[in-house]
Amino acid sequence: MAYAILRTEKLKTMGNIGGSLAHNYRTRDTPNAVPERLHLNTHEIASADEVKAAIVARLPEKRRSDAVLCVEYFIGASPDYFDGTDAKGERYFATAVEWLKELHGADNVVATSVHHDETSPHLVAYVVPLDQDGKLNAKAFLGGRAKLTAMQTNFAKAVGRYGLDRGLEGSKAKHQSIRDYYAKVNQAENAVLPKITPEDLTPKKSRGEGLLGRVGLQSYLETPEGIADRLNAKVLEATKAYRAKAAEASQARKEAQAARKALDDQQKALKPFLDALRPLNEAERKTLAAAMTVDSAKMVRMREALEQERKIEQQRQREERAAANKSRTPPRGKGMGH
Numbered sequence: 001m002a003y004a005i006l007r008t009e010k011l012k013t014m015g016n017i018g019g020s021l022a023h024n025y026r027t028r029d030t031p032n033a034v035p036e037r038l039h040l041n042t043h044e045i046a047s048a049d050e051v052k053a054a055i056v057a058r059l060p061e062k063r064r065s066d067a068v069l070c071v072e073y074f075i076g077a078s079p080d081y082f083d084g085t086d087a088k089g090e091r092y093f094a095t096a097v098e099w100l101k102e103l104h105g106a107d108n109v110v111a112t113s114v115h116h117d118e119t120s121p122h123l124v125a126y127v128v129p130l131d132q133d134g135k136l137n138a139k140a141f142l143g144g145r146a147k148l149t150a151m152q153t154n155f156a157k158a159v160g161r162y163g164l165d166r167g168l169e170g171s172k173a174k175h176q177s178i179r180d181y182y183a184k185v186n187q188a189e190n191a192v193l194p195k196i197t198p199e200d201l202t203p204k205k206s207r208g209e210g211l212l213g214r215v216g217l218q219s220y221l222e223t224p225e226g227i228a229d230r231l232n233a234k235v236l237e238a239t240k241a242y243r244a245k246a247a248e249a250s251q252a253r254k255e256a257q258a259a260r261k262a263l264d265d266q267q268k269a270l271k272p273f274l275d276a277l278r279p280l281n282e283a284e285r286k287t288l289a290a291a292m293t294v295d296s297a298k299m300v301r302m303r304e305a306l307e308q309e310r311k312i313e314q315q316r317q318r319e320e321r322a323a324a325n326k327s328r329t330p331p332r333g334k335g336m337g338h
Contacts, residue, residue, distance in 0.1 A: 002081035004164040005122075006155050008142055009072040017055060017126075020072050021048035024113055024124050033117040040116035051111045051126060058110060058128040060136065068138035070110075071129050073100065076122035077164055084163070089114070089121040092162050099158040100125055103141065103151075200231060 011017045022028040025048040026038060045051045055070050075096045077089070086092055093114055100109050104127050112125045131137035142148060156166030203222040222230070 002078040002084075002164050004156050004159050004166060005074070005076040005078070006152055007074040009074070010068045010138055010142070011070040011072055012066065012068050014052070014056075014069070017052060017070055018048075020126075021051055024048070024115075026117075032119075033115070035117075037117035041113065042116075043111070043113045045111040054110045055126060055128060058108060058130070060130070060134060063136050067136040068129060069136065071127045071138060071142065073125040073127060074122060075125070076120060079120045081162075081164060082120055086162060088116070089123070092159055092164070093121075093123045095159050095162070096123055096155075097125065099155060100127060103154075104129065196231060200234075201227065203227060204230070 009020070011020060023030060025043065026033060026041070027048060045054065059069060075093065077092065081092075082089060093112075097109065097112055108128045108130050110126045110128060112123060114121060114123050129136060129138040129141055131140045141151070153166060156164065160166075203226075205221055
């Protein structure tokens, strides 16, 4: 079972937009991407600067200072989806872009990119959230849990033709945001052991012990053993910090994988019930209607038979009462004497 994945990120400043574009166009280090696969990525607009300019061109002159300038959409799927006939996601992503254009208006879907240099192919889209009045209004699209839930459902319906299912509605399962996950991975990747410099090897002058040392009249240079102890302490401290960051990144990966597995298991267990509740297709509706028609005719015949039996029973009861009354009534002219 493969699931459609749809995530959104609100970009409120040009700095937010620039940071997102730097990741998207790989102009900054991206540890989770494979450099040898970078050439496989495709971009509708050639450079990050051109995308930023296109976004600015769509922004209205008058806007609130806290308005969301752009919405970044992340669209992907469970890894097993890309093991099928749509290995590069071309059909899926094309349909997803059409869905975005229908939701926001084609002119507001400024740029799209498809990444093939990470674990699974995914689409990134930059959308200026203009409403029908031409105002920045991200709330109209992403405001509140109900709208987000409806958006996920509508998206799943749009791409469901490719065998992609919607994630379980109302699930309590949580996942890390891509930004948080990358941040932890980057911390581990960027944590390096300290370099030993010539200055580190230079013996340090240390103050001596006792009264003379406290008044600065006695001092001495570090011994080779003292230099080694100082450098070992420096390396040990850095190593502990490095291991802590690496462990945090490893735990983040494990938590994300566990959450995904728990959600998959939950959805598999509930699939029979969800299938039973899904909307009927045209053939199923006709079959059900025909069955209901047959059942309705049977019900009519049953009601008619019951009504006939009721009338017969009422007639029998009337006849019994009439016979009983007749047996209690004395013959005329033979009343009691005086």
